[in-house]
Amino acid sequence: MTGAVARLGARSVDWVAGLGHMTRFAGSVVAAALRPPLRGRTLVREIYDVGVRSLALILGSGFVVGMVLGLQAYNTLARFGAEQSLGAVVGLSLIRELGPVLTGLLVTGRAGSATAAGIGAMVTTGQLDGLRMMSISPIHFVVYPKALALLIAMPLLSALFIVVGVFGGYVVVVELLGLDPGSYLSSLENAVDFRDDVLASVLKGVVFGLLAGLISTYRGYTSEPTAEGVSRSTTSTVVVASVCILISNYFITALWGV
Numbered sequence: 001m002t003g004a005v006a007r008l009g010a011r012s013v014d015w016v017a018g019l020g021h022m023t024r025f026a027g028s029v030v031a032a033a034l035r036p037p038l039r040g041r042t043l044v045r046e047i048y049d050v051g052v053r054s055l056a057l058i059l060g061s062g063f064v065v066g067m068v069l070g071l072q073a074y075n076t077l078a079r080f081g082a083e084q085s086l087g088a089v090v091g092l093s094l095i096r097e098l099g100p101v102l103t104g105l106l107v108t109g110r111a112g113s114a115t116a117a118g119i120g121a122m123v124t125t126g127q128l129d130g131l132r133m134m135s136i137s138p139i140h141f142v143v144y145p146k147a148l149a150l151l152i153a154m155p156l157l158s159a160l161f162i163v164v165g166v167f168g169g170y171v172v173v174v175e176l177l178g179l180d181p182g183s184y185l186s187s188l189e190n191a192v193d194f195r196d197d198v199l200a201s202v203l204k205g206v207v208f209g210l211l212a213g214l215i216s217t218y219r220g221y222t223s224e225p226t227a228e229g230v231s232r233s234t235t236s237t238v239v240v241a242s243v244c245i246l247i248s249n250y251f252i253t254a255l256w257g258v
Contacts, residue, residue, distance in 0.1 A: 025139075025218050029147055032140040039145055046149035050111040054157060057106055062161035065102065066168025069093055073169075074177055087184040088191030090169035095197045097249070099162035100155075104208035104245040107154060109238055112216040115146050116237040119220025120230035128221075143221060147213035154209025155202050162201070200256045207252060208245050215241040 073089045119142060122128050128138040166188070174181045192198065216237045223233035 021222070022214070022218050025221070026214050028139050029144050029214065029217070032137065032144040033148060035140065039141070042141075042145040043148060046145045047153055049114075050107070050146075050149045051153035051157060054107055054110055054153070055160070057110060058103060058157045058161050059164050061102065061106060062099075062164035063168040065098060065161075066090065066094065066165030066170075067172045069098070069165070070169030070172040071177075074173055074179070083179055084183045085187050085191075086169070086173050086179060087186070087188030090173070091166055091188040091192055092197065094162045094165040094169075095192060095201045096253075099165060100158045100201050100204035100208060101245065101249050103158040103161045103205065104154065104212065104249075105242055107150070107157060107209075108212045108216070108241045108245065111150065111153075112212045112241055113234045113238050115150070115213075115216040116220035116223070117230060117234045119143065119146070119217060120223035120233045123221070123223055124225045124227070124230060126225075138221070143217045147217045150213035150216070151206065151209040154212065155205030158201065158205040158208075196256075200252065203256075204249060204252055207248055211244045211248060212241050215244065 070086065070090050073086055073093075074083065077083050077086060077089065119128075122138075122142065128142070131138045131141055170181070170184060173179045174184055219233040219237045219240070220230075223229045
């Protein structure tokens with residue numbers, strides 16, 4: 001019993017210490033972002049790697065999710081004779097929850113893991129130590145552009161996911177199931193509110209991008225200089241960032257209308 005309590009206490013202390021280290025790391029990234037030079041070319045290249053190379057995954061997933069959501073909503077609403085509300089159901093589901101959350105999880109699995117693995121590989125090969133020897137801050141040169149790229153790309157990819165998802169629902173509901181297109185679009189337009197729905201969705205995209213950027217860069221930056229350490233940091237990036245995205249989604253949803 002004493003050993004179990006001791007192990008629980010040690011893990012709690014390690015967790016709090018890790019949270020403190022990550023907070024200091026986040027402060028260093030913010031300080032680097034406010035310090036010149038801007039590193040615009042590096043930032044554009046990172047945004048391309050994170051955003052453009054994720055387009056196929058986001059667009060394909062968004063279209064399929066929209067199709068499935070439209071089909072499921074039609075089968076449910078048809079029981080109550082409420083097919084005219086299909087546009088509102090599909091649109092609100094994608095804008096409020098499915099769009100930002102699924103985008104966050106997909107981008108974390110693709111770009112976040114790649115970011116952690118890339119920085120971890122630089123740690124293993126001594127490239128970050130080489131930058132320090134040349135009096136170049138690794139956080140400013142490597143970490144800050146990657147974290148900022150995820151922060152910028154996440155809400156944009158979420159918006160594309162939502163648009164394609166709404167179109168996928170339109171294809172199934174209107175083209176395949178025969179619902180009037182005017183009813184689908186008008187119910188969507190009347191149901192969506194800019195402040196309560198669109199702004200909340202943008203806020204979620206920004207928060208998810210911030211979490212994915214900080215967690216992936218921190219895990220890569222602090223990984224052990226071995227192949228096994230890089231593998232662990234990549235896996236922990238996906239797990240921790242995904243859990244943080246789901247938890248933060250709940251709190252944003254709960255507190256947005258308060």
